[in-house]
Amino acid sequence: SKPGPSSVSVYPSRYPYGTLSVEDLMQGLxxxxxxxxxxxxxxGGCIITVESEDAMLQIRDNSTHIITSRLETREKIRDLxxxxxxxx
Amino acid sequence: LIMKNxxxxxxxxxxxxQELGVTPHQIRYTQRVDLPSHTTAPHTHNTTxxxxxxxxxxFPCESVSVGECQVSVGEVLVRVQPPEPDVIVxxxxxxxxxxxxxxxxxxxxxxTTLLVSYTHQDETLGCKIMKIIQETYDL
Numbered sequence: 001s002k003p004g005p006s007s008v009s010v011y012p013s014r015y016p017y018g019t020l021s022v023e024d025l026m027q028g029l030x031x032x033x034x035x036x037x038x039x040x041x042x043x044g045g046c047i048i049t050v051e052s053e054d055a056m057l058q059i060r061d062n063s064t065h066i067i068t069s070r071l072e073t074r075e076k077i078r079d080l081x082x083x084x085x086x087x088x
Numbered sequence: 089l090i091m092k093n094x095x096x097x098x099x100x101x102x103x104x105x106q107e108l109g110v111t112p113h114q115i116r117y118t119q120r121v122d123l124p125s126h127t128t129a130p131h132t133h134n135t136t137x138x139x140x141x142x143x144x145x146x147f148p149c150e151s152v153s154v155g156e157c158q159v160s161v162g163e164v165l166v167r168v169q170p171p172e173p174d175v176i177v178x179x180x181x182x183x184x185x186x187x188x189x190x191x192x193x194x195x196x197x198x199x200t201t202l203l204v205s206y207t208h209q210d211e212t213l214g215c216k217i218m219k220i221i222q223e224t225y226d227l
Contacts, residue, residue, distance in 0.1 A: 063116065
């Protein structure tokens, strides 16, 4: 159904913090079926590309940017990220 | 909500981070949405303003603003990218002519792209905007 006009001020249930373990994330991606995940280092951190899912992750010390065109992929990677990060 | 030394108090998120002595990890999502050419307004400018009108109507309680090729709702940004320019496709030489030919590829393959970008903190709003875009453009 179509969402009605309203103010959307819902806070997330978890606030992640700290540095991401890229090794853990790569392992998680593989276990989630994204076996073609490819890790490359760049100047500021690293980039993971998952061609089969049309997804790219740009990882820095305290930030991660997920770029994709698929809703399911975004949610899968989000859940993996939250598993790999500490949170309050 | 911070519970410490037998007391409970409400703090701003940034103050809580500072008090805990940890650095937040910011997660940002950018979702790419290709609008089929038949559902798109003919120009990027029109798409931007159509999107602005739609989101203003849907989110009367949020701060909705429009810029050149982008609309923002609160902290969620929707960027409108024009279709890729036509690609020159070389044509095979005709047996009846010695001159070479080129033509552009079919325009129907090209689409305006929306980039919807939001942080983990704004995920609920970002997802609502994605849903509205999908319904508006019949995706």
